[in-house]
Amino acid sequence: MTVLTDIVLSPLVPAALLWILSGLLVALTAVSLWRRARGAWVRVIPAVVLLVALANPQWMVERREALNDVAVIAVDESFSNGLGERPARTTEALDRLRETLDTLPRLDVRVVPVADAAADQGTRLMGAVERALADVPPGRRAGVIALTDGRVHDADALSAASLDAPLHVLLTGAPSERDRRLIVEAAPGYGLVGRAVDATVRLDDPALPDGTPVPVTVSRDGQPEGMLTLPANRSETVSLPLEHAADNVVELRADAAEGELTAVNNSAAISVNGVRDRLRVLLISGEPHAGERVWRNLLKADPNVDLIHFTILRPPHKDDATPLRELALIAFPIRELFEEQLENFDLIVFDRYSRRGLVPLGYLSNVTDYVQGGGALLLAAGPELNDVISLYDSALAEVLPITLSRTTIEDPFVPRPTEDGRRHPVTAALPGLEDGPDGLPGWGRWARLIDARPTGGRTLLSDASNRPVLLLARSGEGRVGLLLSDSAWLWAKGVEGGGPQAELLRRVSHWLMKEPELEEDALRARMVGDSLEITRRGMDPAAMPESVTVTGPRGTETTLPLSDQGDGRALATLPIDAPGVYTISDGDRTTVAVAGTPNPRETAAVTATADPLRPLVEASGGGVHWLASDGLPAVRRVVEGQSTAGPGWIGLRDNRAFTVAGVDQTSLMPVWLAVLTILGGLGWAWWREGR
Structure with missing residues (x-):
């Protein structure tokens, strides 16, 4: 404790009045002296005593307690500061700083660890410093020492005025570090499936001459796709074809360079949302029937579908007396549809169609080739399929996975999922699937069924006798669907409670058009909140993998067990703590998922630099030192007006702050003394003037 003594005034009247008096x-004294009045000096004595009494002088004794200053050591614990020898340098410097600062008087030290911020905000070091000093008044701030690689992403969060203390940066990296990195300068967020999009990328490697060709590996959705060459330190435009809807994640990866700090940023990911152009569907209806509008209404309700619908009102050989002006204005464009434009359709639907000479057999062979080459075909069949002129007796039989008995079952039945149907994404979890008695579907009945025996594909729906109702199959590169009943419209009408007619037919058509979400044997991953949700689909429970391996954007691997849900899905969840591209593999299949941005800030640039913090360091009077080459600088206490940094040393301000513990005051002019002195002076003045 420090004791301070002083004489202070505590006026009994306002100071202005004291000055007036x-x-x-x-003035009165001057007039008296000018007129040579007797006793002028004697009258001054009581007046002066009165003024002193009114000024009330005090003897003050103040007891002060010194306050410690506060120094902050901000320790960068981000990913980039964990590379190479930086963790060892950081730990050693922190230990030595603690030892040194503990020997300095009147100094409290706060160590603030700073990890990666969430949501790809990078290293928020200045924000952490601001929070650490929030309860410290400016008069007690000694300074801030930052142990960091300099890759700070909130350098402008504090100004020199708001910091009000010197900032010293001790860089944990080395000036000679080498790092090669891939940068995505521009990329579209979405594009049309089947077309290519252009992205601008750059491979930075200061150790290579500009333009040096560097081989780069290209992967799509976790699968290797090929190689390309990028010129070093120059921007390059690459063309990326979009092969499917939803996210198309393309990774570019360059080999690690000799002596490189890390290879984690040698890759860059481009995530483009594939959007299907308007799907072109050809719907050909045969003889009019009660459910003819079901398919038309379903497809027309989808704004992403361009529907071409032809209804066969009568076969070409049928003749009647209808005037030509009342017939169709155009002939059925057989050649254009089944030869010239066939490959442009995404799906062909035959709805209760039978061959009556309208489409020649040669054109149906084209449809077979179209399917095996990657197209999609759906047959919604009725009794016409048992005719000898049905599509079953044409070239299409090559892609149809059934054998017909030529019998129509007229007994009403409720479609029910087979074992495959309960695992297949087209029919799994359909509304009402478990709402009936004994776990059966709570759906309405259908009127009739075409009897057939499956020869391939998967039967998803059947009747009570296990006769197939809905079959899906692959043929070559394409897909085929068979709906062996023309009674689906009863669900749309709500007969006996109806059923999920629209959802079922939508899923069937989208599976045929290769919608990724409806693949029955697939590995998928997506972000749900702050967690990665992994779904493995499979039709064979015995062949389902037991676990998946997740490789994070920083190379860490995590093995997760899969939990079988019993409906064709096995699930796993992983909390995500860093943005970037995650690669998921089950040993057979591989997929990728993007958390946040595919190219996070923290790994974009990792070489040590003081550039982000240098303006604040200079404005606050601090210094920058490289631990690898300069070593740990000496630490000094400096007072106001002195320099706070220099070669080989850094300074922490000594504010000499204090708090007043107590104050004692004693009046130097007690009342009794003032009264006695004034009365004595007045008596003396009266006596002097009376002589």
Whole structure:
């Protein structure tokens, strides 16, 4: 404790009045002396005593307690500061700083660890410093020492005025570090499936001459796709074809360079949302029937579908007396549809169609080739399929996975999922699937069924006798669907409670058009909140993998067990703590998922630099030192007005702050003394003037 003594005034009247009275006293005294009045000096004595009494001088004794200053050590614990020898340098410097600062008087030290911020905000070091000093008044701030690689992403969060203390940066990296990195400068967020999009990328490697060709590996959705060459330190435009809807994640990866700090940023990911152009569907209806509008209404309700619908009102050989002006204005464009434009359709639907000479057999062979080459075909069949002129007796039989008995079952039945149907994404979890008695579907009945025996594909729906109702199959590169009943419209009408007619037919058509979400044997991953949700689909429970391996954007691997849900899905969840591209593999299939941005800030640039913090360091009077080459600088306490940094040393301000513990005051002019002195002076003045 420090004791301070002093004489202070505690006026009994306002200071202005005291000054006025003093002025009057001086003026009256001057007049008296000018007129040579007797006793002028004697009258001054009681007046002066009165003024002193009114000024009330005090003897003050103040007891002060010194306050410690506060120094902050901000320790960068981000990913980039964990590379190479930086963790060892950081730990050693922190230990030595603690030892040094503990020997300095009147100093409290706060160590603030700073990890990666969430949501790809990078290293928020200045924000952490601001929070650490929030309860410290400016008069007690000694300074801030930052142990960091300099890759700070909130350098402008504090100004020199708001910091009000010197900032010293001790860089944990080395000036000679080498790092090669891939940068995505521009990329579209979405594009049309089947077309290519252009992205601008750059491979930075200061150790290579500009333009040096560097081989780069290209992967799509976790699968290797090929190689390309990028010129070093120059921007390059690459063309990326979009092969499917939803996210198309393309990774570019360059080999690690000799002596490189890390290879984690040698890759860059481009995530483009594939959007299907308007799907072109050809719907050909045969003879009019009660459910003919079901398919038309379903497809027309989808704004992403361009529907071409032809209804066969009569076969070409049928003749009647209808005037030509009342017939169709155009002939059925057989050649254009089944030869010239066939490959442009995404799906062909035959709805209760039978061959009556309208489409020649040669054109149906084209449809077979179209399917095996990657197209999609759906047959919604009725009794016409049992005719000898049905599509079953044409070239299409090559892609149809059934054998017909030529019998129509007229007994009403409720479609029910087979074992495959309960695992297949087209029919799994359909509304009402478990709402009936004994776990059966709570759906309405259908009127009739075409009897057939499956020869391939998967039967998803059947009747009570296990006769197939809905079959899906692959043929070559394409897909085929068979709906062996023309009674689906009963669900749309709500007969006996109806059923999920629209959802079922939508899923069937989208599976045929290769919608990724409806693949029955697939590995998928997506972000749900702050977690990665992994779904493995499979039709064979015995062949389902037990676990998946997740490789994070920083190379860490995590093995997760899969939990079988019993409906064709096995699930796993992984909390995500860093943005970037995650690669998921079950040993057979591989997929990728993007958390946040595919190219996070923290790994974009990792070489040590003081550039982000240098303006604040210079404005606050601090210094920058490289631990690898300069070593740990000496630490000094400096007072106001002195330099706070220099070669080989850094300074922490000594504010000499204090708090007042107590104050004692004693009046130097007690009342009794003032009264006695004034009365004595007045008596003396009266006696002097009376002589």
